[in-house]
Amino acid sequence: MSLDRVKPIYDVVVIGSGPGGLGAAIAAKKNGADDVLIIERDNELGGILVQCIHNGFGVEIFKEDLPGPLYAHRFIQEANSLGVEVLSDTMVLDITPLRKITAVGKRAGFVELEARAIVLAMGCRERTRAQIRIPGTRPAGIYTAGTAQRFVNVEGYMPGNRFVILGSGDIGMIMARRLTLEGAKVERVLEIMPFLTGLTRNYVQCLLDYNIPLELRHTVSRILGNYRVEAVEAVEVDENWNPIPGTEEIIPCDTLLLSVGLIPENELSRKAGVILDPNTGGPVVDESMQTSVSGIFAAGNVVHVYDLVDWVTEAGFIAGKSAAKYAVEMKKGISRQVKLVAGANVRYIVPQYLDSESLAESDQRIQLRVVRPIEEKVWVEVTDGEHLITRKLERYVRPGEIVTIKIPKKAYDEVQKADKLVVRVTRS
Amino acid sequence: MSEMETKIICITCPVGCSLVVTHEDQKVIKVEGNQCRKGIEYAQNELRDPRRMVTTTVKVKGGLHPLVPVYTSAPIPKPLIFELIKKLRGVELEAPVKVGQAILKDFLGTGVDVLAARDLPQVGQKTSETGSG
Ligand SMILES: Cc1cc2nc3c(=O)[nH]c(=O)nc-3n(C[C@H](O)[C@H](O)[C@H](O)COP(=O)(O)OP(=O)(O)OC[C@H]3O[C@@H](n4cnc5c(N)ncnc54)[C@H](O)[C@@H]3O)c2cc1C
Numbered sequence: 001m002s003l004d005r006v007k008p009i010y011d012v013v014v015i016g017s018g019p020g021g022l023g024a025a026i027a028a029k030k031n032g033a034d035d036v037l038i039i040e041r042d043n044e045l046g047g048i049l050v051q052c053i054h055n056g057f058g059v060e061i062f063k064e065d066l067p068g069p070l071y072a073h074r075f076i077q078e079a080n081s082l083g084v085e086v087l088s089d090t091m092v093l094d095i096t097p098l099r100k101i102t103a104v105g106k107r108a109g110f111v112e113l114e115a116r117a118i119v120l121a122m123g124c125r126e127r128t129r130a131q132i133r134i135p136g137t138r139p140a141g142i143y144t145a146g147t148a149q150r151f152v153n154v155e156g157y158m159p160g161n162r163f164v165i166l167g168s169g170d171i172g173m174i175m176a177r178r179l180t181l182e183g184a185k186v187e188r189v190l191e192i193m194p195f196l197t198g199l200t201r202n203y204v205q206c207l208l209d210y211n212i213p214l215e216l217r218h219t220v221s222r223i224l225g226n227y228r229v230e231a232v233e234a235v236e237v238d239e240n241w242n243p244i245p246g247t248e249e250i251i252p253c254d255t256l257l258l259s260v261g262l263i264p265e266n267e268l269s270r271k272a273g274v275i276l277d278p279n280t281g282g283p284v285v286d287e288s289m290q291t292s293v294s295g296i297f298a299a300g301n302v303v304h305v306y307d308l309v310d311w312v313t314e315a316g317f318i319a320g321k322s323a324a325k326y327a328v329e330m331k332k333g334i335s336r337q338v339k340l341v342a343g344a345n346v347r348y349i350v351p352q353y354l355d356s357e358s359l360a361e362s363d364q365r366i367q368l369r370v371v372r373p374i375e376e377k378v379w380v381e382v383t384d385g386e387h388l389i390t391r392k393l394e395r396y397v398r399p400g401e402i403v404t405i406k407i408p409k410k411a412y413d414e415v416q417k418a419d420k421l422v423v424r425v426t427r428s
Numbered sequence: 429m430s431e432m433e434t435k436i437i438c439i440t441c442p443v444g445c446s447l448v449v450t451h452e453d454q455k456v457i458k459v460e461g462n463q464c465r466k467g468i469e470y471a472q473n474e475l476r477d478p479r480r481m482v483t484t485t486v487k488v489k490g491g492l493h494p495l496v497p498v499y500t501s502a503p504i505p506k507p508l509i510f511e512l513i514k515k516l517r518g519v520e521l522e523a524p525v526k527v528g529q530a531i532l533k534d535f536l537g538t539g540v541d542v543l544a545a546r547d548l549p550q551v552g553q554k555t556s557e558t559g560s561g
């Protein structure tokens with residue numbers, strides 16, 4: 001159900017369609033939100049799971065060991081069947097603290113819309129070479145592990161033949177196996193820490209199974225090659241991460257993959273005025289996953305980097321449920337507005353709705369036009385459908401002349417109880 | 429025959445327990461370090477017939493992407509992994525591909541099938557999953 005056009009206002013708008021966003025959209029629908037929209041910059045739903053073709057997903061939620069795309073598929077199906085609307089190929093550019101969203105994309109062009117509640121589910125991105133400062137030349141052949149993962153698993157080409165992988169995180173180890181299966185040689189996985197940073201099971205099934213050597217307390221000290229990577233220099237480090245002289249080793253390779261950590265993606269959160277926690281890199285949230293800006297919720301890797309996708313989904317459920325609750329309560333607030341109904345001989349009334357709370361402050365003036373002229377004394381009456389609330393005598397009424405009547409402050413209680421106010425004009 | 433101790437890491441779930449397996453050849457006598465029963469079964473299998481789930485991709489013509497991810501319906505014997513990969517390299521599907529579609533049936537008599545891990549629509553085809561078109 002992808003859209004080419006969006007409504008001006010939604011109960012809940014979810015930004016990002018990874019497991020966090022899908023979970024949020026599903027839970028929002030299930031918890032009473034009427035319109036739920038996912039905005040996704042990619043051309044399909046699923047977030048990073050699209051490229052995570054390995055198994056290991058869903059052990060908690062489904063008690064099954066599923067490949068990433070299949071895990072995503074189940075939630076995509078559920079979101080579709082619940083009637084979640086989707087605007088894909090569209091990048092959200094800005095969110096205001098009052099939940100106005102600006103986005104641009106090839107489906108609907110430039111769009112502006114409002115949300116009663118927003119769930120931020122933009123995921124995370126990978127740290128790059130610049131952020132870890134490896135000296136040396138700047139040849140081709142250096143990628144983040146996630147970029148290589150997308151090339152190999154989705155786009156269908158190999159970024160190189162002989163690899164060194166820096167970092168023993170899960171994505172790096174999973175890519176080591178993947179590249180080996182695709183016929184490449186993975187020379188080494190280097191880890192600066194004295195321990196593995198990914199899961200042990202990945203060490204077994206990705207590295208040990210394929211005899212890929214792992215070296216702890218090692219890092220890349222230099223990259224060699226002018227146009228293309230030709231080798232990297234690996235070095236052992238001491239407890240303070242300082243290279244130990246004399247331990248340098250040149251490892252010939254044509255590609256270096258960096259698997260050196262993920263950072264929550266929070267440019268948009270910042271624009272919305274959401275307070276970020278310097279430790280997690282993500283928004284500060286309460287138990288309902290609400291950020292410091294009311295009505296703006298967050299779920300998944302945008303909050304902090306999770307180990308297990310199942311927990312991202314769970315967090316999405318909580319955020320979506322809370323967002324729906326917020327939106328529904330806000331709408332109830334609007335339904336505190338009492339409708340003004342045109343009764344006998346009344347054509348229209350302005351305003352059409354009255355906020356019943358407004359009478360707590362002052363008399364409220366309403367204006368109306370009649371249908372037919374009456375050239376004698378008439379009563380202009382406001383009732384709740386049965387009982388009179390207030391009335392005013394006019395010497396005559398004519399369609400060309402606006403009639404004004406005040407609903408007095410003292411009518412506050414009666415108006416609070418009314419579900420509508422009927423205005424009529426009758427002969428006295 | 430004498431008893432032996434082998435260290436094995438259980439990969440059945442993300443906990444990754446370090447198991448110490450006491451065994452006589454392939455016969456398990458004792459398993460320590462497992463946090464649940466599955467660990468014992470894993471140790472047993474790992475000695476006798478180690479198996480792994482395999483996930484990879486196969487080529488697709490005319491699809492939203494040039495590849496579709498696939499997975500084995502059950503773990504296959506470790507020594508057969510590269511053979512499976514080789515076999516799948518020769519496969520080319522036509523889009524659209526449906527999730528769960530069998531790409532290969534009963535691989536080498538193991539009873540294991542290879543299944544598509546997602547829907548892959550044709551380029552330009554309108555689908556609920558991708559909204560492309
Ligand atoms: C490269 C990489 C590989 C990973 N591999 C694994 C793995 O193998 N196993 C594992 O358990 N975990 C893995 N992770 C962690 C993984 O991110 C989480 O498990 C999980 O997928 C996070 O879900 P999410 O919904 O928070 O974010 P994502 O799945 O990252 O989804 C975020 C979505 O938001 C969209 N988005 C972002 N900004 C905007 C915007 N401004 N406008 C519109 N859309 C936007 C993105 O396009 C994306 O689709 C990986 C992470 C990365 C970065």
Ligand code: SF4
Pocket residue numbers: 438439440441442443444445461462463464465466467468470
């Ligand atoms: S023994 Fe049980 S808990 Fe431990 S890794 Fe294996 S399956 Fe998981």
